Amino acid sequence: MVEKNNNIKADINKHLKEEEKFKEKWLEEHHPIDIAEALSELDSSRLKEFTGLLKTENLADIFEEAEEDLQIDILKTKSSQAIIEIFSHMAADDITDILGLLTIRKRKELLRHMKQDDALVVRNLLGYDKESAGGIMTTEYLLLNKNLTTTEALKKIKNIAPDTEIIDTIFISDNNKKLVGRVDLRDILSSADDKKLESLMADNLIKVAVDVDQEIVAQQVAKYDLTVIPVVNKSDILVGIITVDDIIDVIEAENTEDLYKMHGVDEEESSDTSLLKSVKSRLPWMFINLATAFLATFTVALFQDVISQVVALAAAMPIVAGMGGNAGTQTLSIVIRGIALGEIDFKDNWKLLFKEALVGIINGAATGLVTGFILYLMYGNYYLGLIIFLAMILNLLIAGMFGFLIPLALQSLGIDPALASAIFLTTVTDVFGFFVFLGLAKTFLIYLI
């Protein structure tokens, strides 16, 4: 991939001096997204020079596939009139996304210059939450009345085909314009005689409401193996469709978000974020983490007199805390994925909590036994071994329960279940782990000295 892009970059530099014919052929041979990737590494004057050489149509293809930063850079090199021309080759939902990146002033100016019909569609789309079905849908779909015959339908489809995103799924409305079903183009093509669309329609239509969160939309598309899902308003009228390629972007974004949030990383960050932005995005979480780490410190400080008498306790402390943290994070990972995939079933909650608690007790006992034995060998005191055995059972029990409860509690509070969950969890396992271990040591102190 990298090598390929270097070739494209070399070609781009050549282009700036090449003749028309080579350019046409070159554009056909390369995928717009590969060209966009190469363009993102040009400086602004070369970018302006190159985009100036392209036909609007070709530029629009590349522009649509570009990352947001490059889109903004390209727009900076163009007049409002030129931008409107680029927009005329693009779908309304893509235009909406780009307008969302601009200042309100620039956005208003561009909307004023657009064709009235197009501007109306875009204004409408701008009203939806960016992460809702309405925010990611496109308005280019095929909707036909259920009373049309297959011959009539095929004629309409042939006319509309060049302008719509999906043609193998045709949505069907009743006489009140309500969405009532879908028909596959293959069924229209292969139906022998002239049938009404209604007779080819499947009954079990999966659809989503326009205000539903994009994560739910993605779950539905994944569950029912859809290539396109219709979006309806409250009156059950089709207002847009969401295609599966946009769903993949949603799934990848939500997965990144879950992993990042769990560990306190800002969702905007990626491997090419600048140093300053990275520090800014991660430092707040480090301070939250510091505050929770001090809770562990205060817990340990409560037992300083015990530690000063039995220093072996300080050496064993990392085991109790570390094992609790890792066991809890195992549970956490499973619950967060279960919620993301829509697999966690709330009526089974108590059963699952009980199971995680049991896993904790069993794994705590198994690893605690080994730990206790090794510490006994190291320090020759079997009470120390017994204490760590008990502390690990209790800490892994707590770890399993909190690894399960933290994401569910966050979710029921309307907060993303992944948010900082690993930080909360390790706070619980550190504080509780130290408290149980050092507390037991204090209780049995006379056997340890």
Added chain:
Amino acid sequence: MVEKNNNIKADINKHLKEEEKFKEKWLEEHHPIDIAEALSELDSSRLKEFTGLLKTENLADIFEEAEEDLQIDILKTKSSQAIIEIFSHMAADDITDILGLLTIRKRKELLRHMKQDDALVVRNLLGYDKESAGGIMTTEYLLLNKNLTTTEALKKIKNIAPDTEIIDTIFISDNNKKLVGRVDLRDILSSADDKKLESLMADNLIKVAVDVDQEIVAQQVAKYDLTVIPVVNKSDILVGIITVDDIIDVIEAENTEDLYKMHGVDEEESSDTSLLKSVKSRLPWMFINLATAFLATFTVALFQDVISQVVALAAAMPIVAGMGGNAGTQTLSIVIRGIALGEIDFKDNWKLLFKEALVGIINGAATGLVTGFILYLMYGNYYLGLIIFLAMILNLLIAGMFGFLIPLALQSLGIDPALASAIFLTTVTDVFGFFVFLGLAKTFLIYLI
């Protein structure tokens, strides 16, 4: 969703006594996957009774959508002859997946009973690695010669349409049967006069080799917004296609795998795994984790004399280790996602390593300053504050570097970059953090007492 499934469950129970007509209509109204979900909660005798009532065609629809466990349960209730009949309604790649779940004996028996042509395709598919392009592709595609005209093509498409998975993309071969391009059905439908397919063909075809890993396939599909990607053999001959709905399953599986592996959870585990399986899957990781935790313990044990003289050190230990672990996991999350999304560019490696190191130093200094100040207030010794300040800078520097290097090192060794990376990382930050902090304390011991 849950409520809906409960309705289906009630219906299923009713069915077992209902007449034929109600059943037909009910099957049409519900999506096979919802029925499959409800069936997975029936006991085996009721399952047998219900599946016995269905036409093979309907059963095949439900069977295809069922989870693996349910598929096996259903097969157990059926004779080989009945299974072959179910298979006759299914695609070769789905049959292959199911045969992969059975014993070799049962597999051979079923293959013997299948039609020879079908058995040949399935045998061929069984030869590919389950997680390669060949393992997830289907052999139901449309391939036409580039010299056909649009009218000839449309006639062929009408005939083939009912039997193929994707009809809006037609793949094009040359006279040597090599894959040379693709044409959209929309372009065939809307082309005014009778053109050769070759003239409608796009040049920039994205394809994958049959032995490529499914994660790479998913990256290509996501990058180029494809709904279907062709799979070719070494001679560039089309051997199958992969549709986007299967890609979504791959993406979700790989995401689950990354999150799980990072934290030492078996990829097969989910929220409904049994207690025994969960213990079995997680316990090995807990023991690996225990071994690494002992490394931290041995490090602390080296400094027991220092701790016994300055017990405040024991209280501060969790901060140094915890902050390092969390900072490192932030870096780790970003690098693992970057690799999964194909965004990490190896030529930028050293620049990125340098950046992560700098973020570590800056965040270490910022949080170390606050920590040092609070410890000074708690214990009235500013050398303690200074020591923890220095220890945190060094530990977060190491955390950033190892958070970056561990996944890349695993990847270059051919190991999944997520595998146990969080466990390796916290071992490094624990051992190094304790060593630096307690080592500094030992060096400046006279100022601490």
